[in-house]
Structure formats: C-alpha cells, structure tokens
Amino acid sequence: MSAELIHRLHFAFTVTFHYLFPQLTMGLGLLIVVLKTMALRTGSEEWDRASRFWGRIFAINFVFGVVTGIPMEFEFGTNWARFSRLSGGVIGQPLAMEGVFSFFLESAFLGLFLYGEKRISRTMHWFSAVMVWLGSWISGFFIIVTDAWMQHPVSYNRLPDGHFEVLSFWQLLLNPWGLLQYAHNMTGAVVTGSFVMAAVGAFYLLEGRRMEYGRIFLKVGVVAGVIASIVIIFPTGDLHGRYMARYQPAAIAAMEGLFHTEIGAPIVLMGQPNEETGQIDNPLVVNDVLSFLIYGTTKAAIKGLDQFPHDQRPTALPLLYYAYHIMAGLGTWFVLLMIVAAFLLWRGQLYTARWALWALLLSFPLPYIANTAGWMTAELGRQPWLIYGLMRTSEGFSSTVSASNGLFTLLGFMGLYALLALLFTVLVYREINNGPEAEAIKETGAREKGARA
Amino acid sequence: MMGFIWFWLVAVMIVVYVVLDGFDLGVGALHLFLVRNETERKAALASIGPVWDGNEVWLLAGGGTLYFAFPLMYASAFSGFYLPLMIVLWLLVLRGVSLELRNHIDVGVWRALLDGVFGLASALLAIFFGAALANVMRGVPLQADGYFFLPLWTNWQPGAHPGILDWYTVIGGLVALVALTLHGALWLTIKTGGELEQRARKIAAPLFLVLVGLTVVSLVATIAVRPASLDNYFNHPVTFIVPVGVVASLVGIWFWNRKAQALKAFLASCFYLFFMLAGACWGVYPVLLPATTGAANDITLTRALSGPHTLAVGLVWWSFGMALAVCYVVFVYSRFKGKADEQAGGH
Numbered sequence: 070m071s072a073e074l075i076h077r078l079h080f081a082f083t084v085t086f087h088y089l090f091p092q093l094t095m096g097l098g099l100l101i102v103v104l105k106t107m108a109l110r111t112g113s114e115e116w117d118r119a120s121r122f123w124g125r126i127f128a129i130n131f132v133f134g135v136v137t138g139i140p141m142e143f144e145f146g147t148n149w150a151r152f153s154r155l156s157g158g159v160i161g162q163p164l165a166m167e168g169v170f171s172f173f174l175e176s177a178f179l180g181l182f183l184y185g186e187k188r189i190s191r192t193m194h195w196f197s198a199v200m201v202w203l204g205s206w207i208s209g210f211f212i213i214v215t216d217a218w219m220q221h222p223v224s225y226n227r228l229p230d231g232h233f234e235v236l237s238f239w240q241l242l243l244n245p246w247g248l249l250q251y252a253h254n255m256t257g258a259v260v261t262g263s264f265v266m267a268a269v270g271a272f273y274l275l276e277g278r279r280m281e282y283g284r285i286f287l288k289v290g291v292v293a294g295v296i297a298s299i300v301i302i303f304p305t306g307d308l309h310g311r312y313m314a315r316y317q318p319a320a321i322a323a324m325e326g327l328f329h330t331e332i333g334a335p336i337v338l339m340g341q342p343n344e345e346t347g348q349i350d351n352p353l354v355v356n357d358v359l360s361f362l363i364y365g366t367t368k369a370a371i372k373g374l375d376q377f378p379h380d381q382r383p384t385a386l387p388l389l390y391y392a393y394h395i396m397a398g399l400g401t402w403f404v405l406l407m408i409v410a411a412f413l414l415w416r417g418q419l420y421t422a423r424w425a426l427w428a429l430l431l432s433f434p435l436p437y438i439a440n441t442a443g444w445m446t447a448e449l450g451r452q453p454w455l456i457y458g459l460m461r462t463s464e465g466f467s468s469t470v471s472a473s474n475g476l477f478t479l480l481g482f483m484g485l486y487a488l489l490a491l492l493f494t495v496l497v498y499r500e501i502n503n504g505p506e507a508e509a510i511k512e513t514g515a516r517e518k519g520a521r522a
Numbered sequence: 523m524m525g526f527i528w529f530w531l532v533a534v535m536i537v538v539y540v541v542l543d544g545f546d547l548g549v550g551a552l553h554l555f556l557v558r559n560e561t562e563r564k565a566a567l568a569s570i571g572p573v574w575d576g577n578e579v580w581l582l583a584g585g586g587t588l589y590f591a592f593p594l595m596y597a598s599a600f601s602g603f604y605l606p607l608m609i610v611l612w613l614l615v616l617r618g619v620s621l622e623l624r625n626h627i628d629v630g631v632w633r634a635l636l637d638g639v640f641g642l643a644s645a646l647l648a649i650f651f652g653a654a655l656a657n658v659m660r661g662v663p664l665q666a667d668g669y670f671f672l673p674l675w676t677n678w679q680p681g682a683h684p685g686i687l688d689w690y691t692v693i694g695g696l697v698a699l700v701a702l703t704l705h706g707a708l709w710l711t712i713k714t715g716g717e718l719e720q721r722a723r724k725i726a727a728p729l730f731l732v733l734v735g736l737t738v739v740s741l742v743a744t745i746a747v748r749p750a751s752l753d754n755y756f757n758h759p760v761t762f763i764v765p766v767g768v769v770a771s772l773v774g775i776w777f778w779n780r781k782a783q784a785l786k787a788f789l790a791s792c793f794y795l796f797f798m799l800a801g802a803c804w805g806v807y808p809v810l811l812p813a814t815t816g817a818a819n820d821i822t823l824t825r826a827l828s829g830p831h832t833l834a835v836g837l838v839w840w841s842f843g844m845a846l847a848v849c850y851v852v853f854v855y856s857r858f859k860g861k862a863d864e865q866a867g868g869h
Contacts, residue, residue: 129626135575136618140611142585146600147607150669153600157593158828162836165586169843172579177850180572185857226829232593234829238839467601469671478608485612489619496626 075475076148076466081448082479083140085441086486090134092440095209095255096262096297097127098202103289105198109191119285120198121186122505123266127201128183129496133489140482142168148475152455152465158234159225159241160215167211175204209258210251217247219456220447221316233456249312250447253305256297257443260403261436263294267410268433269501271426282505284420287429291419295411298403306400307362313450314363317457318372320450323383324393325359327373334359334371342390347375384452392445399439406432524833525808525823528591531840533803535587539580540651540799541705541792546570546577548706550617550644551699554637556710556725562718563637567621569713569862574621576854578614583847590836594668594826595810602662602670603654606686610650617643645699652698656691659802660684660747661812664819680747682814690747697736701798704729705791708775711784713862719784726779726787734772737798741765744805748812751805761804767797 101123108116142164145153153161178200186194218225224240225233235241267290273283314321321327326337328347336358340349357367374382383389406428413419419426451457455465549570557563589596600607620636620643627633657672660680664670675685684691707729710722744751755761774790806812810826813819827833 128622132575132618132622135578136615139578139582139614142582142589143600143607143611145589146596147604148601150597150601153589154593154597154668157589157596158832161586161590161593161596161828162832165583165590165836166839166843168579168583168586169840169847172582173576173843173847173850176576176579177854180576180854181857184572188857228829232829234832235835236831238835467597467604467669469601469669470604474604478605481608481612485615489615492619492623496623499626 070472070476072468072470072472072475073463073466075472075479076470077462079148079475079479079482080144083137083144083482083486085444086490087134087137087141088441088444089437090130090137091205091209092258092261092437093265094127094130094134095205095258096260097123097130097265098198098205098262099259100262100266100289100293101127102195102198102202103293104285105195109195115281115285118505119282122282122500124183124198125500126497128179129493129500131179133493137486137489148467148470149455149465150467150469152460155231155460156233156456158232160218162235162238162241163211163214163218167208171204171208171211174200175208178204206255209255213251213254214242214244214247216447217244217250220250220451221246222456222459227459233459246312246316249305249309253301253309254443256301256305257436257440259293259297260301261440263290263297264403264429264433264436266290267294267429271429272501273504274420275423275426275430279504279506280420287419288414291407291410291414291429294403295407298400298407302400302404311363314371317450319374319377319382320389321363322372322374322377323386323389324446324450325371326390327359327371329373329375330370331373332360332370333357333367334369334373336362337394339394342387344386380453382453383450385449389446389449389452392442392449396439396442396446399435399442402432402435403439524830524837525827527837528587528827528833529803529807529810529823532584532588532591533800535580535584537796537799539577539584540702541795542577542580543574544648544702544705544795545709545788546574546706547644547648548702548704549709550621550640550706551648551703552706552710552722552725554641556707556721557718562714565714565718565862566710567624569710570621571862572858573854575618576851578618587840590832591828592810592823592826593828595821598664598668598670598821599658599811602664602672603657603686604671605674606650606654606672610647610654613643613647613650616640617647645703648699648702649695653687653691653695655698655799655802656694657686658811659694659744659751659806660688660690661814663815664811664813664821665815666819668819668821668825680814684814690743693736693740693743697733697740697798700729700733700736701791701795704733704775705788705795708779708784708788708791711779711782712788715861723779723782723784726775730772730776730779737768737772744802748805750812754804754807764797764801764804768794768801771797 101120104116104120104123107113108120145164178197181189182194182197182201185197189197218241221244222233223244223246224236226236227233266286270283270286270288270290273279274287310321325334326340326342326349327334328342328349333356335354335356337349338353338355340352340354342348343350360369360371361367363369363371374386410419410425410429413422413425453461453463455462549566553563553566557566585596616639620640624633624636624640627636662670662672663683673685675687676683678685678688678692680688680690687695704726707722707726711719711726714722755764771790771794775787775794778784778787778790808823809820810823811821813821828836
C-alpha cells in the first residue's frame with residue numbers, strides 16, 4: 070500500500086469516526102435549548118428533567134467528540150505536513166479560531182450546564198445551554214470554513230516560495246462555498262439530533278413506560294425533524310449542488326454517474342457505474358431531470374466525465390457515486406417519514422400509531438449514514454485535489470512518515486476506536502434505559518445525604 | 523517584531539496549558555496512591571471534573587496558533603515527532619474517556635479499571651510532555667528541507683542522531699512527572715478537605731525534595747547537552763532573573779505548604795512551571811527547533827514565520843478571542859471555587 074493511500078485512510082477513518090459525535094451534539098445542542106426554554110416558560114419539572122436527560126446524552130457524546138477531535142487537529146501536521154507547511158497561513162487561521170472562539174466557550178459553559186445547576190439561577194442555566202449550543206455551532210463554522218477553502222480556494226495569494234497567504238480575512242470566512250455547506254451541514258446535524266430524540270421517544274412509547282417523556286421527545290423530535298428534513302434538500306442541498314456544478318463540474322459528473330456529456334441529462338436513481346464500459350449497469354433513470362435540477366431547464370447540457378482529462382477526474386468514482394446516492398436516497402426517506410409522522414402528530418394519532426413509532430425507532434441510524442455519505446461525497450468529489458485546482462493530494466502528505474509507520478498508527482486508532490464504540494454504546498444505552506427520572510432518584514438521595522451532613 | 527510577538531504568544535499559551543492541565547494531570551497521576559476510599563476518590567476527581575476539558579483546550583488553541591503563525595514548525599515538528607505524538611493522542615483519548623465515564627458506571631471492577639487507566643495515562647502524558655520539551659531543547663536531526671523523523675529510541679545518547687528517548691529527555695520526562703504530581707498535590711490541598719487534604723500536604727514534602735534534585739540535574743544536563751542555551755542569558759544578564767525566579771518559587775512552595783497556606787503554595791508552583799518553561803524558551807530563542815545536524819538547518823523564527831498579513835490579521839482576532847477566553851476561564855473557576863463538592867459528581 071502506498072504512503073499516500075495510508076495517510077488518506079488515516080485521516081478518513083479518524084474523521085469519520087469523530088464526526089459521529091459532533092453531528093449529534095450540534096443537533097442536540099439546539100434541541101436542548103428548545104427543551105430548556107419550554108422548562109423556563111412552563112416551569113414544569115418534566116421539561117427540566119427532559120433537558121437534563123438529554124444533557125447527559127450530550128455530555129457522553131461531547132466527551133467522545135472532544136477526545137476523537139484532538140487527533141484531527143494534530144493530523145494536519147503529523148500526516149499532512151507538506152500541505153500544512155504551505156497552507157498554514159490560510160487554514161491555520163480558522164483552525165486556531167475554532168479553539169480560541171469556540172472551545173473555550175463550549176467547555177466553560179458545558180461545565181456550568183452539567184455541574185453547576187445548583188450553583189446558578191434558572192435563567193443562567195438556560196443561558197449556559199444556549200452558550201453550549203452556540204459554541205458547538207461556532208466550532209462547526211470554523212471547520213466548514215477550513216474545508217471550504219480546500220474545496221473552493223478564495224482570497225489567497227501564492228508567495229514565490231509556494232506558501233499561501235490569505236488576502237482578505239472576511240472573504241475567507243464568508244467563502245460562498247462555506248456558507249452553503251454550513252447551512253447544509255448544520256441542518257444535517259439537526260436531522261441527526263431530531264431523529265435520535267424521536268427514536269428514544271418512540272422507544273419509550275412502544276415499551277409502554279415513561280409515556281410522558283416519550284411524548285415530549287416525539288413532539289420536539291418530529292417537529293424539528295420535519296423542518297430539518299425538508300430544509301436539508303431545499304433550499305440548502307439544492308443551492309449547494311448548483312454551486313458545486315459551477316465550480317466542480319467533474320465532481321458532479323462523477324456523483325451522478327454521467328459518463329458522457331448530454332443535453333437534457335437524466336438523473337440516475339439506481340444502477341452501478343461501470344468504469345470499463347463507461348455506462349451505468351442496471352440503470353433506473355428519469356430523463357432530463359438532472360439538467361432541470363441544476364439549470365432549471367430540461368434542455369441544458371451537463372458535462373460528462375468525457376470532458377475531463379483522466380488526471381482531473383475524481384479518483385474513487387464508484388465510491389463517490391454510491392456515497393452521493395446513499396445520501397440523496399436516505400434524504401428522500403427522511404422527508405417522507407417525517408411528513409407522515411408530523412401529520413399524525415398534528416392529528417393526535419402519532420402516540421398510538423405503533424407502525425409509525427417502529428419506523429421512527431428503526432430510522433435513527435440512517436441520518437448518521439447520510440451525514441457520513443454526504444461528507445464522503447464532498448471530500449471524494451474534491452479528489453484528486455487537496456486544494457482544489459492548486460495542490461494535488463499526492464503532494465500533501467508527510468514525506469517523512471513511511472507507509473509502515475502510518476499503518477501502525479492507523480491500526481492503533483482502529484483498535485482504540487473499536488473499544489470506544491463499544492463503551493459508547495453501553496453508556497448511551499444505559500442512560501436511555503435508566504431514563505429521565507433516574508437522576509431524580511439520585512438527586513433526592515444526594516439531597517438527603519446533604520441534609521444529614 | 524511579529525516573530526517576537528508570536529513566539530511569546532505561543533509560549534504563553536503553552537505555559538498556561540501546562541499550569542492548568544498540569545494540575546489535573548498531576549491529580550490523575552497521584553490519586554491512585556493518595557486516596558483511601560471511594561468518597562475521597564470522588565472528591566479528588568470532582569476537583570478537576572468541571573475544568574479538565576477547558577484546560578485541555580489550551581493545548582488545542584496553542585497548537586492551532588502554532589499552526590498558522592509558524593506553519594513550517596508545525597509541519598516539521600508534528601511529522602517528525604510522529605510516533606510519540608500519536609501515543610500522546612491515544613493517551614489523551616484514554617484519559618478523557620476514563621475520567622468522564624467512571625461516573626456513569628457503578629460496577630466496582632470497571633471503575634477500578636477506568637481509574638487505573640486514568641492514572642496511568644495521566645502519568646505517561648506528563649512524562650511525554652517533559653520529554654517533548656527536552657527534545658526541543660536538545661535538538662533534532664533536521665534535514666536541509668526542514669523535515670526530520672525521529673525513532674522512539676536509538677542508543678539512548680543525545681548526539682547527531684538521537685531518538686525521542688535518550689538519557690537527557692528521560693530526565694526531562696521525570697522532571698515533568700514530579701513537578702506536575704506536586705502541582706496536583708497542591709491543587710488537592712486547596713480543593714479537598716479532611717484527611718485527603720492532610721495527606722496531599724504531607725506527600726508534597728518528599729515530592730518537593732525530589733523535584734529540587736531533578737531541577738538541578740536537568741539544568742546541569744541541559745547546559746551539558748546544549749551549551750548554547752546559556753548564550754541569551756550571558757548576552758542579556760538581566761534575564762538571570764528567570765533562574766532566580768525558579769529558586770524563589772521553589773522556596774515559596776516549601777514555605778507556604780508547610781504553613782498550610784494552600785492557595786499560595788499552589789500559586790508558587792504555577793510560578794515554578796512558568797519560570798522553568800520561560801527559561802527553556804529563552805534558552806532556544808530565536809530558534810524554534812534546533813538541529814543536531816548543524817545550525818544551518820535550525821528552524822528559526824524568521825524561517826518559520828507566516829506572511830505579514832496573516833499575522834497582522836491574526837493579532838486582532840487572537841487578542842479579542844483570548845480576552846473572551848480569559849473571561850470564561852475566570853468565570854468558571856469562580857463558580858467552582860472553594861472545596862469541591864463530592865456530591866456534585868455531575869451527570
């Protein structure tokens with residue numbers, strides 16, 4: 070195996086595992102603010118307990134997000150030294166800003182939110198929930214800005230020695246690619262958060278215990294879920310796709326499995342791209358739709374892969390194609406499911422419609438898959454470039470770190486993360502099984518002890 | 523000028539990281555031997571529970587700042603120290619997870635395991651950080667292109683082609699381990715009460731004596747391994763205030779710990795860490811990473827510095843962001859001041 074492949078797998082594996090946690094915390098952060106707000110407005114202990122319960126789930130995810138996130142920042146230097154050396158002046162900025170503007174905020178207020186409820190006022194506790202949510206979304210913003218510059222480099226100057234320097238700080242932060250991707254990605258996080266919340270609600274109702282909490286979770290999860298599932302396709306996904314078609318046409322062609330340029334290009338719903346014959350095997354297509362989606366007219370021409378020299382086409386074509394189709398297919402399912410669930414909720418039938426509860430329960434892993442597939446689409450579509458059009462992936466990895474050393478640490482991470490995954494599953498399941506009222510018991514116990522002391 | 527500013531800004535972030543995360547690493551390394559029962563252990567861990575994560579942020583923010591201010595240094599050092607850094611990452615993962623999750627588990631055996639992992643990872647991290655600093659002091663076999671790769675060990679001798687670990691860097695690791703364990707013990711004297719507080723105060727005394735010995739050994743060893751580290755001091759004799767500061771803070775630790783003035787003793791320990799690190803930085807300045815392969819290969823400040831516009835813009839948001847960060851830190855520590863409440867185990 071080549072060193073380049075190992076370093077790519079190294080980053081891909083660690084970042085994929087890492088992003089399982091932030092996508093939930095970013096989505097849940099918002100939903101916890103909703104729960105806390107309701108608690109503050111109604112003064113009801115149930116909403117308060119519901120938000121504490123999700124605070125505990127949040128905390129577990131946050132810890133896993135933090136510990137798997139630290140390696141990400143290191144890996145720019147350890148595995149991608151040549152890239153970092155040339156681009157540090159640009160993308161080092163948003164990465165450092167993430168630490169300075171987001172992590173301090175997030176860690177400070179999360180400590181307060183989790184440990185400080187008895188030490189601060191109710192409003193202050195609500196405020197700390199808002200700050201935790203804000204911190205996680207600011208963090209996401211700086212990461213997207215970093216990635217957006219690699220996808221769509223703007224506002225840079227290349228110095229004679231090859232280093233990149235940023236020209237306008239604000240243009241770097243307000244990169245249109247980044248803003249579109251941010252809207253799309255954060256909506257994706259809310260999809261994950263709301264599906265998880267709704268699934269736990271469905272679980273409680275199907276089990277026939279903790280009905281009051283199950284109903285709260287379903288209500289919040291389905292309302293947020295239906296909004297997010299629609300917004301992730303239209304307008305955010307739609308706009309992002311069109312922008313991509315303008316600046317990364319080769320990626321669009323590969324994602325859609327469009328081997329040849331066509332006027333009135335069809336959309337491929339299913340089928341397997343065959344690189345040898347340049348065709349889709351077992352195709353299920355709808356004519357003209359792709360042209361319409363991208364240009365608003367069925368007669369528009371879409372460039373196929375044949376328009377691009379071999380060394381400028383995405384390198385992992387079938388994987389990119391599948392990743393995109395999995396994302397889009399699941400996205401369609403999310404809208405269907407959530408619209409039906411929202412309709413039932415509105416009619417007051419959701420809590421007893423067991424088939425819908427089952428569907429919600431079983432669907433909770435799907436947003437994780439869709440978010441991961443979405444990121445694979447973005448990053449595989451960027452290939453063979455590390456910085457689109459400017460620096461190839463083959464020019465960026467650490468030349469001093471051999472394939473063997475890279476494999477050694479990749480295997481190490483795989484083992485460690487397998488352990489983490491196991492631990493995580495046990496802990497979250499335990500939290501869900503104990504339920505929102507578990508901590509009430511603990512609390513009364515603690516209070517009695519405190520009174521005695 | 524920009525180089526000077528950013529060098530010291532990064533240095534300050536590293537110092538703050540060591541001072542803050544230092545005490546929770548120290549508590550981690552120490553708690554295995556110090557606590558007698560679950561209540562005491564909870565109290566010890568509760569003293570770092572709300573803050574360890576924020577403390578670790580200084581490492582990330584410092585790393586990020588190094589990345590954009592000195593990209594060459596970041597790229598070269600991180601890829602050259604590849605293996606030990608990966609081990610550090612694994613330890614950070616294990617440590618964070620085991621500390622945070624012990625509260626979620628009420629099975630004694632698993633708790634004991636997590637506590638053991640937490641203690642061991644904390645101790646090893648302290649050693650690795652000390653050894654890392656010693657590696658920078660000693661220098662690394664930089665090539666002309668600014669890159670190098672260090673094996674974990676070679677013949678345990680600092681020379682032209684050393685490993686990460688040699689007798690000199692091992693001393694660095696031990697200094698860090700003892701200094702941070704003492705730092706953690708002093709933190710516990712502030713944050714806990716009763717027998718645990720007494721025991722922490724008692725164990726600080728032998729730790730202190732070992733630290734004094736190791737400090738002297740490490741200073742002598744540094745001068746022996748890299749005589750040039752004294753140049754800055756002789757060129758600017760006023761900076762001999764730094765070693766004087768080291769001695770003064772050691773005296774402070776001893777004096778105030780004996781008087782049971784916990785906060786003052788802890789602050790003295792903060793100053794000790796500050797002077798040791800500042801002294802090390804001043805010993806290499808204006809080099810960031812010395813080469814064992816000849817001074818021509820040194821990564822110097824000017825060679826590694828980012829473009830002027832990047833640094834000018836960076837200074838604006840950095841100052842703003844750090845001012846905010848300091849507010850958060852002060853706010854959080856003020857909310858959690860006083861003895862740690864062992865009932866407030868969180869979650």
